[in-house]
Amino acid sequence: MQLALSEDQTQVLDFIDTLARPYASVPMHDASLVLESADLDAALVESGFLDVMAVEELGPVTAALVVEKLARLPFAIEAAASVMVRPLIDLALPRPLCLVEEGRIGGPVRFLRPGASVVVVGPSGVRSFMADAGIIAAAQVDTLYAYPAAFLTGLPDCMTSHDVDAAEVLRAWRVAVAAEAAGLLAAALAATVAYVSDRKQFGRPLATFQGMRHRLAEDQVMTNSVHWLALRAAGTGSRGDAALALLHAQEAAKQVCYDYHQFLGGMGMTLEHPLHLWTYRLKLLTAELGGRGEQGLAASDALWG
């Protein structure tokens, strides 16, 4: 057991901080439901941070730390799947990488666009194809989720099969989403804490009311433990740990998304405050891989048979 960051890990996280600094805050009053930056994406690819998993001395825990860190940015970046799942399948698959479950392809697919790699995971194994316009249906223009997303209209007849255990891919997918959720939770908490510490009603900051303090503290406890469970799942590579990590992340997301919008009052309903950029990504992640119940069943299978 050794839970302190290694020197390499500290360095990677510091580099990312420097690289992402221009993107750390949002252009206020930019009435946008989702923020993306091609420049940031290109810089990340260039820097090699999306490939840390394959570097021997870095590996999966560092990969999870990178995913967590990037998720804190207001910009949606396709990092989780590329950083943590792609190395198991084929490092040459072009980004963005879209993961879908066989038999459950009807939901909004994050980052789906022409040219994206779609990986279908399920009982038939792990297969992929490159999406083209013919197989994509756009989501509603003012979709609330703060990810770019679209729908698949079906699957192509011809897909590339990958020689990798679907259960392993599912495991890595769960960890990747848990790590992303950990970053989103941390950023949403920080934004909410800043707001309620500043905003005054009844002559005092909102954050001085215990009704709010206790819920924020509970949200901190959940946020902290999602962080650790995601890192642990990355480190142990255990299927049970992966399912527990995502289960806990999805539980936490449900709890905090409600609290934070509540605590911002009317401001929480606007696009003026960036909160929704984190919470509405979290909300979509609560549906990932079938939601909490499915993670619960997967964890239960892994722990108790």
Place this chain on the structure above:
Amino acid sequence: MQFEWTPEQDAFRHKIRDFLEANLTGDWEKFSEHGPASPALTAFAREFCVKLAEAGILFPHWPVEMGGEGLGPWEQQILAEEMWIAGEPRGGQYMNVNWIGPTLQKYGTPEQKARYLEPITRGQSLWCQGFSEPDAGSDLAALRTRAELRDGSYVINGQKIWTSYAGLADTCFLLTRTSDDRKKGITIILVPMDTPGITVRQIPSLIGEGDIHEVFFDDVTVPETARFGDEGQAWEIVAYSLRNERLGIPRFTLARAALDRAVAMLQGESRFAREHVRIEAARCAALCEAAATANYAVVQKRVDGLSIGAESSSARYATVMAERAVCEFVVEFVPQALAGASPYLKMHHQRGIVAGVAAGSAEIQLNIIASDVLELPREPR
């Protein structure tokens, strides 16, 4: 970062497990239903701790100059986990090795060290902690039990409550008021429990016989040399003691073990196939593991010699959530466990329900997280 135990840590855990297996025989599990402060378990622990001492696993985490092996915080954690999962066969003596010994070593007079440390190392002493009072629970600094210095003796008058182990303890680590200066007016006195003027009354409870007590002090007179530290130094010393015991008991390990037992019972009755039961069990496991990792993150800070702050409150609260979930799971899905079908699960329940009250309540942990982790502006006083 490394989430697996090292081979040495695994070996240490197995050494303890092997010892427990060899020494907790027969109907230990039924026996452990007696609370940690019960006469039965206290008597058992007086023999058991001697064996632990002989095997070198009573206080291996103490520094070498105190007779320990100087093992690190991870080993201390592993030791505590294994004892707690087993139903805490050390009874109240766990306090001795966790914080009373180290605190005596740091703040005790030579005479106090000579008198009290040796019986602890032999597994032969039982302490109680006289902090809480009827009107000073969460607001501990409101305590009123008076100690007045008269002709070289302290005369103590007042009342303590919820005092664990008081019924059988040899000595009380007592907080008294020696001046009206709130925190700075509190002084520790080490009081032999057989001193005339002390009355102990057991409080009937949900958590097993002998656990909690009222303790009355009527003109209890002890020599001035029984004072521990200086007058007014109690708050500082207690803060030091808590630093040794910040995370408290590793309750999440017993909660997880209890959950596994409950699942095994359900499987044995072919009742674990239903999805809602499986999902709820997984939710409980996630909370137990969440508590474990949050606690381990704090242990790491001890390993690195960093000061531990409010993050230990976050870990404590995560533990309370885990205990609550598992207690509720058992009641909902294996209610028979608490009515005779599983001594182990009853033992867990009785220890689990106090997690959010004993040693600083859950709400107080939330207050600390709000102020010191989230750094929210302070509440008006």
